[in-house]
Each structure stands twice: as structure tokens, then as C-alpha cells.
């Protein structure tokens with residue numbers, strides 16, 4: 043399920059890049075797409091929401107530096123414990139998006155991954171969180187709130203992408219604008 047959503051977003055992203063190139067006749071689409079997939083900016087997160095009927099999937103991606111405090115592959119007891127404890131803590135009770143009560147959203151599962159490089163040549167590493175909900179009355183909800191910036195204060199912005207059936211919309215959020223539209227697409 044996770045791969046499907048990323049694939050959808052990546053495909054859409056590549057199409058946009060291709061469209062851009064077609065219009066402006068500059069650059070190499072593959073190089074641009076690769077660059078955007080393999081780099082990140084510290085302080086910047088991505089929020090992807092996929093809605094299919096009553097099933098809602100929320101994915102968060104952010105630099106490990108902002109979530110964990112470091113990006114190197116953990117070494118030593120302290121770093122290993124930090125990773126283990128934070129994973130358990132976040133999977134237990136952290137919901138980055140608050141769905142209002144009237145949405146009747148029920149959290150079905152939550153999964154956290156810290157993606158560390160296998161070799162030491164990489165400088166950056168990513169955090170990913172995936173949450174699955176069943177929402178009976180999502181149509182009653184216009185906007186939702188994120189507590190991502192409250193929980194991880196070094197995050198300064200996030201790009202929001204929403205796929206609702208065959209429609210797609212995007213938004214930007216930051217510590218001063220924590221609400222975004224969910225259903226007006």
C-alpha cells in the first residue's frame with residue numbers, strides 16, 4: 043500500500059517534470075526527478091494523504107535530523123536506544139494529523155521507519171511514518187490540523203499532497219499555518 047502511494051506521487055511528479063520540460067524545453071527529466079527523490083532539506087517534511095472511500099492513509103516523510111536528532115547510521119548503545127524508544131513511542135500514540143471527531147476516523151495501524159544508509163558515504167537519512175485510518179464520515183470534514191511542528195520543533199515547513207480517488211491537490215503548512223483543507227478538491 044505504501045509503495046503504491048509513493049509510486050502514484052512519483053509518477054505524478056515525473057509527469058509534471060515532463061510537462062515542464064515539454065513547455066520550456068529545458069533540462070533532463072530523469073536527472074531532475076532523481077534529484078528531487080534523493081535529497082532533502084533539513085526542517086522540511088512531506089505529508090501525503092491518500093483517500094479511497096473510507097480508507098485513509100497518511101504518510102509523513104522528514105529528515106531524521108529533525109525527528110531523531112541525527113542522521114548517521116546508529117552506532118553505540120545510546121543511539122540504538124534512541125531509535126528503538128522513539129519508534130515505540132511514536133507507533134504507540136503519535137498521530138501527526140488530527141481528524142475531528144465528526145469524521146469518525148479510527149486509527150487501524152501505525153508504522154515508523156528510520157531509513158539509514160548502508161554505507162558511510164551518505165550524509166542524509168529519512169524518517170517515514172505511515173498511519174492507516176478507517177473514516178466513516180470524512181465528507182463532513184473540511185480541514186484537519188497537524189501537530190507535527192509541535193512535536194518536532196525544528197521542522198519549519200511541510201508540503202502536503204492529497205490524493206482523493208482520481209483527484210489530487212497540494213498545500214503547504216508551517217508552524218503558523220497548521221490547518222489544511224482535506225475535502226475541497
Ligand SMILES: [Zn+2]
Nearest residue numbers: 105113166167
Ligand atoms: Zn539530512
